[in-house]
Amino acid sequence: TGPTAHPAPSPPKVVALGDSLTAGLGLSQTEAYPALLQKRIDDAGLGFEVVNAGVSGDTSAGGVRRLDWVLAENTRVLVLALGANDGLRGLPVDQMTNNLDTIIRRAKARGIEVILAGMEAPPNFGAEYTGAFRNAFRDLANEHDVVFVPFLLDRVAGQSQLNQGDGIHPNAQGAEIL
Numbered sequence: 069t070g071p072t073a074h075p076a077p078s079p080p081k082v083v084a085l086g087d088s089l090t091a092g093l094g095l096s097q098t099e100a101y102p103a104l105l106q107k108r109i110d111d112a113g114l115g116f117e118v119v120n121a122g123v124s125g126d127t128s129a130g131g132v133r134r135l136d137w138v139l140a141e142n143t144r145v146l147v148l149a150l151g152a153n154d155g156l157r158g159l160p161v162d163q164m165t166n167n168l169d170t171i172i173r174r175a176k177a178r179g180i181e182v183i184l185a186g187m188e189a190p191p192n193f194g195a196e197y198t199g200a201f202r203n204a205f206r207d208l209a210n211e212h213d214v215v216f217v218p219f220l221l222d223r224v225a226g227q228s229q230l231n232q233g234d235g236i237h238p239n240a241q242g243a244e245i246l
Contacts, residue, residue: 078142079117085131085138086149090122094232101246127153128167135171146175147183149220155189161200172212184209185220
């Protein structure tokens with residue numbers, strides 16, 4: 069008998085856990101920011117595989133439920149981009165904070181680096197809610213010492229030429245900025 073063939077090890081993974089902004093609602097898969105991140109990683113010769121684990125409509129609670137399933141073997145980095153739907157629905161900030169905290173703790177317990185992408189709540193729930201919502205992300209990043217992107221939609225939100233007709237989801241040009 070010949071030598072046993074061993075499958076090549078899977079490349080280290082970057083998992084983007086998010087909602088429609090990550091899934092690329094209204095865009096082709098190649099236009100969503102995880103695919104664009106993959107292109108940058110490939111161009112730099114870094115050898116990571118980006119996994120788009122975005123689900124339209126997902127909340128932070130949904131992310132907790134999906135976490136063990138999406139953290140594939142050999143995941144090295146988790147881009148945590150949840151909370152937008154919590155804010156759109158006016159869900160309690162402490163629930164979102166607890167959910168994101170759970171995701172960060174579970175990922176870090178597996179030795180996975182976390183990049184936390186912050187989000188802004190719409191102003192219709194009042195200044196107290198929007199302030200608490202914004203601060204939740206910063207406080208979690210500080211508490212867990214993770215890489216922090218203060219606002220995922222920075223330089224895109226509110227720019228009609230960078231968003232689809234709904235004014236919420238980036239178009240291909242907006243996704244390039246993300």
